[in-house]
Amino acid sequence: MKYILSKKLGVLLIVAILIFIVGCTNDGGANPSASVPEVDSKSDTKNDSGSDAKKGGTLIIGMTAAGLPALDTHSTQGQEGYRFVGFQVYDGLTRFDLTQGEREPDVVPALAKSWEAPKDGGVTWTFHLRDDVDFHDGTHFNADAVIFNLERVLNQEFEYYSPQSSAGVSSNAQFIESYEKIDEYTITITTKEPWSIAHVNLAWVFMGSPDAIKKYGNEEYLEHPAGTGPFKFESKIDGQELVLVPNEDYYGEVPKLDKLILKPMPEPSTRVAALLAKEINWAEAPAPDSVARLKSDGYEIITGVYPHIWRAYLNEVSEPIKDVRVRQALNYAIDRESMVNDLIGGLGTPSTQYVYEGHPWFNEDAIDYSYDPDKAKQLLAEAGYPDGFDTRIIIPASGSGHMWPIPMTQFIQQNFADIGVNLKIDVVEWPTFQQLSRADFVDDRDALGYAHGTPTVTMRNFRSTFHSQDSGNRGKYINPKVDELIDQAFASYDDDERNGLIKEASKIVTDEAAILFVVHDLNSRALATNVKGFVQPQSWFIDLNSVTVE
Structure with missing residues (x-):
């Protein structure tokens, strides 16, 4: 049948x-x-010892x-x-x-x-x-x-x-x-x-x-x-x-x-305390400020590069986010190096594109959003917001692939304040966050977007984030050329061709600041x-x- x-x-x-x-x-x-x-x-991978x-x-x-x-x-x-x-x-x-x-x-x-x-x-x-x-x-x-x-x-x-x-x-x-x-x-x-x-x-x-x-x-x-x-x-x-x-x-x-x-x-400090008390013998995403103590006590801290991005969807149907200059300004405003080195203790790497440098999709010709608050202010002024604006963001208290969302978003909040953008942070529990992020943006509550960690970056994730016809495109980003490149990649059965097409699309979505790029986790x-x-x-x-x- x-x-x-x-x-x-x-x-x-x-x-x-x-x-x-x-x-x-x-x-x-x-x-x-x-x-x-x-x-x-x-198969000889079968365990023969029963x-x-x-x-x-x-x-x-x-x-x-x-x-x-x-x-x-x-x-x-x-x-x-x-x-x-x-x-x-x-x-x-x-x-x-x-x-x-x-x-x-x-x-x-x-x-x-x-x-x-x-x-x-x-x-x-x-x-x-x-x-x-x-x-x-x-x-x-x-x-x-x-x-x-x-x-x-x-x-x-x-x-x-x-x-x-x-x-x-x-x-x-x-x-x-x-x-x-x-x-x-x-x-x-x-x-x-x-x-x-x-x-x-x-x-x-x-x-x-x-x-x-x-x-x-x-x-x-x-x-x-x-x-x-x-x-x-x-x-x-x-x-x-x-x-x-x-x-x-x-x-x-x-x-x-x-x-x-x-x-x-869900609380990093709880996981660390349980590990030190020998109630558990494996703690996911330990609190960054606990790493030195854990190492000194003999615990093994394991990290490694893998496909991941912690970013925020941007509501591109709302003012002022729909102006590409505003989105670029927000990306220039983030001091990613300080966040990585001072806040999260080297447990991540700065993200200026959807994938990390060295990945087949990383495009060396794309805009490099290095920390530049002066350029951010200039772009805001050109867009008609010389005094900045007020906005909000929704984040989960914890959850899958989100690293340490509260202190990380508070760090961004301070960066934005330096360029005149007043960011209000709404913290919700993971199930509530999932429900909210599946719905369309509502009024000014979601004027900026949702901070979200994607721990398994694949072509499907890239499509869901940037293709205008994908229901996962929470920010409503639209670019017909990006749609075309993604469609061609999905129709190709050749690895090199697929990677080349997504790499080309990656430059476009980076240059247009389709999302807020923040950091890549180190797992x-x-x-x-x-x-x-x-x-x-x-x-x-x-x-x-x-x-x-x-």
Whole structure:
């Protein structure tokens, strides 16, 4: 049977909730137009020692999230939910290779052992599935399971359709026009238009056990999740901790840990205190002023470059933000070097473009927004605002990829005051921030925009931020040339050509100050000395399978 989405549903999907998101900047590394080599169904990455294997200890992580991520096939709590729950409990047809840190991760086979991308402007992808995978509830994975999960998020008429899961994956599934089971272990996915990074997007479209979803229903399934990932659900205490244990039947490398415990700790100082008190042995994004103390006490501070930007959307339909000179002035006003060195202790790098210097999309010919308050004042005067103006910004108190949003925004507030711009800061909790940022700007409350961290910069993120027809373009930035370049990149199956097109678009959006560029995160975390085997990837996401706690 072939499943085709209605035009109405397609529209709904496009305007569905945006997950800010997204995994590796070269969108998969390997040329998707080539057939991906098959993975042996009896791959030697399988752990041969079984359940009698090593005792790897208990890893307890203090997350920046304000709550526990949902256990459905879509993750909540932003991309941190995907980092610690989604990619641990579930698999997509593809995944990111997070086992090395020398380069940005490639997209590699997961539940699909190989695939063929369309050729000559085609739109149909073929995926060949593994035949040796079971869900955590013991039921078997096959093509029917894939179709069930796609129906659950794409077909509103489906008995087990989940609006929450649909919204959660909309930005990664909006390109799908139809899907079809060819045989027990083969499916095809047809895109609405040429979409060269479909294999990247599908890493976020997770597969849950159809039997478990049917048995418990969509709501109760959250208490009985059954994916195929390296970890499986054991228990939770609402709002306090989530306990995962290794999936001893995992088709890949079975985790060495005995348990993985996740604790929501949105306050940086709380995470550091818990680490020092040995209540946790891994703290995400430790408070910058605690790093020296942690190092002196023997804790390992891990950092590394990866695709990320902490920036603010700018409301470009409002006065005075719609004037490019005002947007440029705001970018010149930020003393990024001082923010990085003095405020956040070197745990980030200055951002004057969407990507960091050295990235394939970084354009050396674009405007360099070095700190220049005099130039900022000059531009404001030319735009008709010699005395500055009043505006507001909304930020989350904490959350996925946001680093330390309150002190960082207060730093910007002082920079803006120096050029006459009075910035009012509205701080809200992460769930409220998500709801507000999905809506259009309202009155003067959102005159400036939303400060937001994007920890997984991909072509999809670039499109959602700058393409005028993308529902994720919160600032309503419009440039037909940028739209054209992005469309051409999405239609190309050649890595170099795609990167060149996005690099050209990057110069335009930088010169026009389409957003407020601030900093790139360095993915900091503090680990106790007895945490061993972790490899820091060039990604927001992580592989915990090799980690042990002595």
